[in-house]
Structure formats: C-alpha cells, structure tokens
Amino acid sequence: MAKVKETAASPKIDIGVAFLDREGFVVYANDTILRWLGKPNNQVVKAKFDILISKRQLSEILTSGRPMDWRVPLGDLDLYVNAFPCAKDPGEAVVCLVVYNTVPLKIMQERLQDMKAAADELNAIFQNSYDAIYIVDANGITLKTNDAIERLTGIPKEYYVGKDLRYLEKRGIVQKSVSFEVMKQKKPVTVIQENALGKVLLITGSPVFNEQGEVIRVVTNLRDISELNRLREELLQLRKFHTGDEPFIVASKPMERVVELARRVANTDTTVLLLGESGVGKEVVARMIHRNSRRYEKGAFIKVNCGAIPQELLESELFGYESGAFTGAKKDGKPGMFELANEGTLFLDEIGELPLHLQVKLLRVLQEQEFHRVGGVKPVRVNVRIIAATNRDLKKMVDEGTFREDLYYRLYVVPIEIPPLRKRKEEIRPLIRFYVDKFNRKYQTAKTLTDETLEALERYEWPGNIRELANLIERLLVITPEHVIQPEHLPHLTGVTIPGSKGKQKNDFVQNLLPPALSEDEWIGRAESEGLQAAIEEMERSLLEAAFHKYGSSYEVAKALKISQSTAIRKAYKYGIRNKTEGE
Template sequence: MIHAQESFLRLVANPLILMDQGGNVHFMNDSAASMLASAGHAFAHKIDKIDYSFDPGSPGQSAGAAGKIQVGEKCWRASVFPFLLNDGQEGFLFLPEAEDILKLVDFDTFLNSIDAAIVITDQNGMLEHINDSLSRLLGVGVREWVGRNVQECIDQKVLTDSVSLKVLRAKKPISMNVSYGAGVTIHYKSVPIMDGHGEVRKVISTGRDVTRLINLEKDLSSSETLKDQYYQRLNTLEVLLGGERIVYSSEPMRKVVQVAIKAGKFDTPVFLWGESGVGKEMAARLIHQSGIRSPGPFVGVNCSAVPSELLESEFFGYADGAFTGARKGGQKGLFDEAEGGTLFLDEITELSLTMQSKLLRVIQEREFMRVGGRKRIRTDARIIASTNLSWEELTEGSGFRRDLFYRLSVIPIQIPPLRDRRDDILPLIRFFLTMLNQKYKTNIKIAHSLLPRLYNYDWPGNVRELKNVIERLIVVAGEDEVGEEEFELLNQLDVVKPSDLKEDVSVNRLMPLQEAREKLEQILFKRAYQEGGSIEKAAELLQINPSTIYRKIKKGRLQPP
C-alpha cells in the first residue's frame, strides 16, 4: 500500500489499480473496487484472481501500451504505465484511458502527488512534464526545464546525462543511475510509449534517490581497500621477519616498532634492552630488514652460549696453523659472515672483559685480525647488541665496560615485559592459537572463561612463555575447546602459577596502618581476581560481597582489573 498518494488517488473517479511486477495488488481506489463488485468480485490481492488472461510480465503490458482487463463477462480498456512504488519496487499503474483521467483531474497535480521522481519527454526529446518530487530530491527548482530539449540541457551543462535520450535511440526500456551537480544520484527506470507503427510517442521515467546507497557502496569499497592495505603491510612485516610476526596492540610496542623501523634506515649502533623472551631478536631482525642493510646477511649469536675460550675464534676466525687441530686454510668468523649485513650480539654482557676490549677496538677501527694471523681485515658489519639486565644490574657489578656500552647504545630501545603491555596478550594468544592449529592441523579454541586468567598472569617468561603455554594447552586439550580441566592440569604441571609471589605480605618499612591495609587489600584482590577470572568469583574467594569490591574500585581504593 502506498500511503503518500492514497488520499489523492481515492479522489480519482475512474478505476485505478497499482500493482508490482509480480501481479500483487498494492492499491485500488473506490471506483476500482466498485468495478470488481459489479462483476461479482471482492477485493483481490493478485491480478490473476481478477483476470486470468492478464499477464503483467508480458512485453506488451510492461511497455506502457494499451491493454484490457477482463473481469467475468465484463471487459474494460486500460492503459498501463510503469510506476515506482514507495518501497522502491518497480510496478504498474492501470488507468481506463489517459484521456479520461485528464478530463477528471489536472495532470500536473496528479504527477506532483506521486512521491517518486517522474519525467516525461516527447518523441523529440522535449521535456513535457517534471514533478515536484524531482525538485525535492535535487534541492533546486526544475520546473523551468519543462519545454526545453534534453540534448540542449546537456550541451549547456544543465544536465550531465539523460536516460530519456538513450530510450529514444534504443526504443526499449533502460535503467540507469544519473548523478547531478547537487551530489544526488537518482536511479531511473525509463520506458518508451509506442504507437501503432512502432515509433516512440513518449518516454516516461520514474526515479528514486540512491545517493545514500551509492555512498555506502563507496564506503564499503574504501573499507575493503584499507583492509587490503592493512594486510599488505602485515604481510610485508611478516616477510621482513622471515615468516615471523611482531604481533602487538599496545602503545608501548607501537613505539618500539616505530623506532626500530626508523633505526633500520641508518647504520647507527642499536642497543636493545629487555627481559628474556620479550622478542629482542625479532626487533633486531626488523631493524635489519627494514633498512639499507636488508640485502646483506643477518647473523645472530648468543654470547652466553659460546665458551669463553672459543669466543675470539668464533668472532674473528683463525689463520692456518693457529693452534693444534685448526682447520687447514683457517676459518672465517662471525664478522666475515655478517659482512655487508648485521651482526646481532644477544646477551652481550656475558662477554669476558678481554673479549669486550677486542670488540671495542673492532668497533672503533672497523678492522680485526684473525686468531694466529697478522693481517688486518676491514669489516663492514653493523652491530646490534642486547641484554636482559636492567640498568641497575648493568652498572652495579656486571663487569660490562662503560665505554663499550656507550659505543653500542647510540640508539637504545627498551622492549617492555609482557606484564607491562597487557593489551598485547590477547592478540598474541589469537596469533599463536591460529599458528599452532595450522601446524598441528587442529581446530582447538580456548574457553572465554580462561582469557581473564591468561590476561592477568604476569608471564615472567614473556612472549616465549606465552607461546609455550598455548602450545601445551593445544596438546592437552580433550575436545575442540580448552576448558578449566586442561587449565588446572597445566597448573599441576607448574606451568601457569599464581603471579607475583613478590607481593606476599612482607614489611620492610614502617607505614600508617591504613596505608598497609589498602596495600594488602590490593594484593589480595589482584590474587583473587587472577584465580577467579571475575569480580564475582574474586569476591567469593575473599568471602565478601561483590558490591564491596565495586565500591572500593569506585572510591579508588582498589585498582580495577
């Protein structure tokens, strides 16, 4: 039912029926209802209930030609016009004779009562009728276009395109979008009205505003483009890291990645700080692969894993006959392997003082000598160093030379532990879960109830420990989902322990009793939340009402999880 025109269409004296292309009746006025009643029919919802011989899908009916409606023994002549219903469907308007309607009501008034845009042109492309709906859609008056030729309007830049001209040339119905200078796009359905000789007498176009739909399609296309660009950058980063990924969501890690990529564009030495397992080697690879040395090799060595007596020969190689058992012809060292690329010295603070002195000389002079050799060899290897010591540990009794440290730490990059960037925990869980499921050809999921416990665990082993735990969860999973039972099994295996044992109650200074109570409450609340995974469960473990915890959080006495 089209409500906007119903009050007007009821005033038309002649019978009038509106229906869609499937023959479903949307509206009929009182005259049409009386016509059916006189033929012994009540109101019908389908045209085939009124006239079994009438076919709304036939070419003759859809082209706007004259037809007839046969109801019982009575027959009425009718004209068929294309019509756009309020819900955007294309349908038909049935009138007894167009001339009869013109006698009953002013045609412009009839057109202006219709909510859809309507444009009528003659066989020469002259604009005969334009209704007010088109003016409302465009936001400008278009009635002055009446009497002008469509082609002239296009030549004078008043219009950009016209579906009516295309219909006049093709002599068949055409649907297309037409955009206007006002930023409005209208979808037109234009149909030619043919005479008995097959020539076009009129072109009737009905249109609806599709601007919002077009804009939504553009927004969707832009979103798809941004998504493709995101995955392209992600894949680029994956290639840079040799199939690995730096997965992060936190602001601290965003800054680390940003500085690492910038550092890659220069040959400046970089010193990476961070606990074991935070991904220092990944950061070193990112620096190497995102910069000018990416075509060269990346050579990494853990300084703590090489015996001290072999360090010098490992770094600089040895000459022929340097010592008993030496390979004939000598052996190249790490600096040779890293020539033109990057040498990553992990846990550099484990080097002996003697080796530190020799490394400092190589950095200063850019040349070295092989063990047992006499020839100086130039080197062009960038050095990236790392340590898992804190600044206090490095400066207080570590035995690491200050002058070497300052040589290596032109650009220091601190990689925070996982407990200080918890926003990265859930993305890392999803990443490792996907990667390991692909590796083991499984489809294991982790129950949502476990995520708060994984999120609140402090991960002393950092990213490396998180990956190992996810792999263990997949291995011990009984079904397609890891639940409490498997998680408790890991706890029994001493994998995921309650975090922060350092927070057990201890007194190392005097403080006000109220302050001590608040600190103890915070420790107990944090431990209970990690164990229970929710405020309600934490309250149950602490044997208090959950409202007590919510009230303390609101007052700032407890930190929200």
C-alpha cells in the first residue's frame, strides 16, 4: 500500500526571538522578526520595539520580574508575544521576546478538527457495518473489530483486541484463520466456515501493503450467509402477486386457496364477498381480482368505504345527484361512484355499515344494473362488477334485522374468507421483510431485525393483522436509533403466548403503538404553554386515534364514544386519522 502523502503544503510555524535593553532598544533580533517588521538588521538594532512591546509593558516586566504575554495584530499577521526578564546586569539584554504567528496554528487546528471529524465518521461507518470487520497486524495480533462480531460469534469485540489469532484458534474461538493465508499468498482469500453458533460465515481476508510491498495489515470481512440461505429457501416457497401499490404475499396453504379462488372468479362478472378481520388484506384481494379481470383495461377500480361516509351523504356519493336535488348541490349535478366505476369494478368496503334504505337501492342495482340519482327521475344504466367486503357477521345481522336477507344472498354468491395473520404465520417473516425494505427506502435507512426480534414478532397474535404489522415496522424503523433492531426495542409484548406457557396475558400490544399518555402535570404544562384549546384538541386526538385503532370503523367508534358517525368522521379527517383506518 503506497504511503499517503499530504497534497497541500503544511503551514510553516516561524518563531521570532529578540533581546531588549532597559530602554527598549534591540540588542538582538533574528531573521523572522526582521522579516515581519520589514527592516534590515542595522535599523532594527538601533530602533525601539514599540510596535511589539510598549514602554508601560517593559516597565512592568522590569519592576515585577514576572513574564507577560499579549497579542499584536500586524497586517495579515496575528502575533503572540511572550516577554520575560532574562538578565539584571546593566548593559546586557534584560528582556527577552519570543514571538510567533498564530495564523498557521489556527490553520493546523482547523485541519486537526477536520481530520478528527473524518476519523469519527469513518469509525462510525466501521462500527455500524452490518458485516463484521476484523483487522490484524503482520504478526496476527488483533488491532480492531466492530460491533457485528458479537452478533456473529456471541463474544464482545473488546475480548478480541490485542489477542493473537493463534491463541484464538487454540481456544477454538475461531477456526483456521484466513489472515495467515492472506499473508502467505499476498492476495485476497475467501473461505466458508460454520462457527460454534451454527452460523455459516462467508469470510474474505484482504492484504494491506506498505511501500516495500510487505503485508502490514489484513482486513477480514465476515458475513452471515445462513440468513441468505434461509431467504433463498423462503423464496423457493414464496409467491408474491402484485396488485398495484402493495404485494400479496402467499406462503401458506390457506392463502394459496384464497389466491386460487380469486383468480378463478376474476374473469367472470359474478359478485364477490370478501370476509375477514380488519387489516387482513381484503382491499388487496379486491384489487387483485380487478387487475386480473377483463375489466382492468376498460374501467376503473373504485373504492367506497361505507363506514367512513356519513349516512346522510352516502346515497349521493354512491348514486350521484341531479341539479337542485338539495341545498348546496352543484348546478350540473354530480355522478356517483357507480357511474365512475362503469365498465370497471366497484369495491364496497364495510358493506355491513350500509343503512337499510340504501340496501334496497343496492339490491336493485345488482339485479337490474340501473338506479336513480338523488333527485332524478330517469334511470341510469351501468355495467359494474361489485366486490363487497366486511369484517362483520352478516348472517347474524340478517337474524337481527339490520341487514336484508335478499341482499345477503345476492352478495353471498362467491364468498372468499381471508384468514387472519395468526392463522398464516408462515407469512409473517416475508411480510416483515417487505415492509422493512419499503420503509428503509422511504426513510433512507438500512436497519435490520435480529432473529430474536423476528421470533418475538412471530409469537404475537396480531389482532390488527397486516395493517398493524406494517404500522409497527414503520414505527420501529423511525424511532429506533440503532442500526440493528433488538427485542428490547419492541413495545411490551404482553399479549404474546410463549410456547409452553399456560394462558394468555392481557393484550396491550396495540396500546403500545399509540402515543404515550401524558401525566396530569404534563397536560397542565401543555395547556399553560400552548393554551387550553390546544391541549384539549391533543387529548381529543389521542382518544380518537385509540378508538380507531381498537374499533376500526367510524360506525363503531361513534357508537363507543357516544357521538354521531359524521362527527367521528369529521374529527378523524381533522386529525389525520382517517387514512390509518380506512383500508382493509
């Protein structure tokens, strides 16, 4: 390795020296001071050094017998003068001046700071490398390694520093080291080894040479490829179907059946009813059906969340309205979602929230493919494929009289039930990896999860399903300062059933995803600093967000909080909560 040379000239530090008598006349001055003052030697010897030392300063030094120092600006120079008594005999020099220019020192100090910042940055990169890096000298003595070595070997990096590789080999801590082979061959060497923890490591050692061509360092990179092997095995089993914005990951038998059925019905116009808990991916399946149908090239995929639109507005949103149909209506009227979805697919999410009087109108569209706008007299014909979805028990609602039986059977032509994530745990890791990659790219990070973290997440029941998982991964990547996310970075997994334990603890995992509650003093402090109204709105936002996380739909939130559905929706829009709860 060639020696690194300084490309820019280093600043030269000159030191001026002079001796003065009691009157301040120069007895001796070196060339540096002569150059600074711009005078030949004979002129300086005859002159007083008033510019460097005043009569008062000279007198004080002679009287006190103590040294003094001060600064003197001289053109582009910033001179630092140190003066002290040096003799007491008359006729001899009695005061000595030592003068230097501080500008080069400032430049050197700045360069040192820049070098330190660069060194700190390089060290941070070194320590945060996901691969382990191991550096030894020509004698096989360990000089430095990074934090990743502990993850790969289970031994702290501090243990290795200063150890001879021969000793580590003898103790069985490392297998046959590649470093000595690198020194022997004077070229990079790569081997694959399995260590005591069962990890398969890809190890590459590279030599560092001096100017004489001698190996003075060996830098070894260690990468865990057992994880890569697992990923390859998963990819062989994994199928991923893209439906537009999100992938549909299939790695379990139940989801294979869902995909197979969805593909079979895609090229028909039959009505499909998607069943499953909130967050399992019903909208993703609906988009997949549309994307694989003949309607994909002809018409749009239009989504209507029946639980997110106030009931008094839902009819006009679905079926449109004519001019003058109601106060505030547009002059030329407005087409509804059915018209916008003509030749395409209309996805009616949360169909169980549809009020009874609109259930009648929907039934007519399903039967006759026509309807009337609000305030209209002429029927509007459409060619729309209906896909409905719900997380409610429609059969139970039929028995209770809150859902029409004829509409239920009209929708229940091809039911597709999407299992919850806890019943397809094979897909948890692939989903986590997808969202880690997605949010790493979004936030320009490169964070990873340890196997222990993945195992903890696999044990969790995921009541919020894929939506909860995505939200958690995004939160972890945003708020975790470390490069590698450990189990201790997770919220308290008190809802996790540990294998071998009896029963389940109370599930507060979702609660831990919410902002932490403020104490009484914190609320009062916020009210004092931001005003009472701002504090009230913050409390209202926290309560609404917690309610939407718990209940999922605006209908259930309104019912729980004893407010109208339109109020729940309006406030969700106000606080930006709606987007978190709308998708299925």
